[in-house]
Amino acid sequence: MPSIPYSKKVMDLFLNPKNLGEIENPDGQATEGSPACGDIVQLQLKVNKDTQVIEDIKFKSFGCASNIATASIITEIAKGKTIQEAKNLKYSQVVEELGGLPAVKVHCSILALQSLKRAIENYEEKNGLVAKDRPTDE
Numbered sequence: 001m002p003s004i005p006y007s008k009k010v011m012d013l014f015l016n017p018k019n020l021g022e023i024e025n026p027d028g029q030a031t032e033g034s035p036a037c038g039d040i041v042q043l044q045l046k047v048n049k050d051t052q053v054i055e056d057i058k059f060k061s062f063g064c065a066s067n068i069a070t071a072s073i074i075t076e077i078a079k080g081k082t083i084q085e086a087k088n089l090k091y092s093q094v095v096e097e098l099g100g101l102p103a104v105k106v107h108c109s110i111l112a113l114q115s116l117k118r119a120i121e122n123y124e125e126k127n128g129l130v131a132k133d134r135p136t137d138e
């Protein structure tokens with residue numbers, strides 16, 4: 001049997017992802033696809049409009065283990081943070097939390113992070129909060 005190239009953390013989250021599912025009437029949402037593999041991830045948010053704190057966050061993934069593990073960990077990190085704090089989440093932080101990722105799986109993780117940023121943008125657009133200094137997706 002070939003050895004599995006994933007960290008224990010990635011395997012744990014793949015087998016037992018957190019915040020999986022859908023939110024009824026989300027305040028922001030995004031469905032992002034990866035041109036590299038054709039997979040899709042959906043991410044939805046509930047945001048407190050007074051504090052701008054992400055009160056709930058759920059995802060659904062039609063991607064691979066890296067994508068599911070990344071989406072799971074970013075939902076855990078983003079929950080309870082303000083939308084500004086969540087927007088500043090860096091790809092490098094996510095990979096560190098995951099205990100590393102195989103190089104060929106980088107795009108899967110970027111896809112998950114992209115879905116968080118797009119869902120926040122969708123919330124901002126719907127609420128007239130479009131930021132002028134939107135951070136890049138690195």
Ligand code: FES
Binds near residue numbers: 037063064
């Ligand atoms: Fe997307 Fe395998 S190519 S999960």
Ligand code: FES
Binds near residue numbers: 037107108
């Ligand atoms: Fe498509 Fe990982 S191979 S999300």
